Structures are given as structure tokens and as C-alpha cells.
Amino acid sequence: MAEISRSKGTNRDRHGRGIRQPLLSNLLRNGGRHSSFEQIVSGTCEYLKNAWPEELIDLNWEVVDAPSIKPESKGVRRWAVKRDEMTIVIYRVPIERLGHHSRADALHERMHIEEYVFAAVGHLIGKDPWDLVPERYRD
Numbered sequence: 685m686a687e688i689s690r691s692k693g694t695n696r697d698r699h700g701r702g703i704r705q706p707l708l709s710n711l712l713r714n715g716g717r718h719s720s721f722e723q724i725v726s727g728t729c730e731y732l733k734n735a736w737p738e739e740l741i742d743l744n745w746e747v748v749d750a751p752s753i754k755p756e757s758k759g760v761r762r763w764a765v766k767r768d769e770m771t772i773v774i775y776r777v778p779i780e781r782l783g784h785h786s787r788a789d790a791l792h793e794r795m796h797i798e799e800y801v802f803a804a805v806g807h808l809i810g811k812d813p814w815d816l817v818p819e820r821y822r823d
Contacts, residue, residue: 722747724794725774728801735818739809744771745801751775763804772804 725747733740751761751773760782764773779800799813806813 721776721780721797724797725801728798729772729805732802732805732816736809736816740805742770743805743808744769746771746773748773748775750777762800763807765804765808767808770808772801772808774800774804 725745729743729745733743751764753760760775760778762775762778762782764775765771766773774797779797802813802816806816
């Protein structure tokens with residue numbers, strides 16, 4: 685009989701357990717960190733739209749990797765506002781990498797991202813970010 689040559693790893697089915705799964709999940713391969721960041725921004729914006737329906741009915745948001753930096757810039761922006769489009773732009777890389785030294789856990793990371801979303805939305809509608817928090821959550 686002719687011997688069938690297969691490359692190692694193709695259609696492997698060891699001990700009847702089925703074909704092996706990829707080492708990395710689809711979530712990680714499809715930009716898991718980016719999509720997690722975007723989910724937090726989206727969730728926070730949806731929360732604010734529900735908390736302030738009249739003021740934020742037309743709120744739009746974008747997540748961009750980083751802002752353009754000009755030579756005369758004194759710092760790196762974390763967010764921007766487009767008032768005419770009722771849009772906030774959240775810059776992922778500066779938020780994730782700058783000015784936040786201790787990330788104890790996922791909750792602190794989420795709160796760090798939400799801080800900038802609240803600041804951007806507050807600036808967009810002319811309110812202090814703390815004024816956006818409903819009364820029931822204040823001391």
C-alpha cells in the first residue's frame with residue numbers, strides 16, 4: 685500500500701479526543717484588548733445616554749489609537765470633542781499607557797477608562813463630570 689504523508693499537526697486526532705483547538709482564542713486573536721477597551725467606552729456612553737436622555741440623545745463616540753501630536757503640544761490628549769457632530773473621541777493608547785501606574789485589577793482598569801469618558805462627555809455638554817453621576821450614587 686502507498687503510504688499517505690501528512691504534515692505534522694494537520695488533522696491530528698490523538699487518542700480519539702478530537703482535533704486540537706488553537707492555542708489562542710478568537711477573542712485574543714481578534715484584538716481582545718482593543719475590543720475590551722471599546723466595550724468599556726461603549727457601555728459607559730450607553731449608561732450616560734440613559735442617565736441623561738435629553739442632553740445625550742445624539743451622543744456618538746469613537747475610539748482611536750492615538751491623537752496626532754504637534755511639536756508645540758504640551759501633552760498627550762486622552763480625549764477630544766466634536767461639538768458640531770455631538771461626538772467624543774477617546775484615545776486608547778494614552779489612556780492605557782500613560783499616567784496610570786498601578787492597575788490592581790480589571791475593575792480599576794475599567795474605572796480608569798470611564799474617568800476619561802465622563803470627562804469628555806461632561807466637556808461636550810458643559811457639565812462637570814461629577815454632575816453626570818446620578819444623585820443615588822453620590823454621598
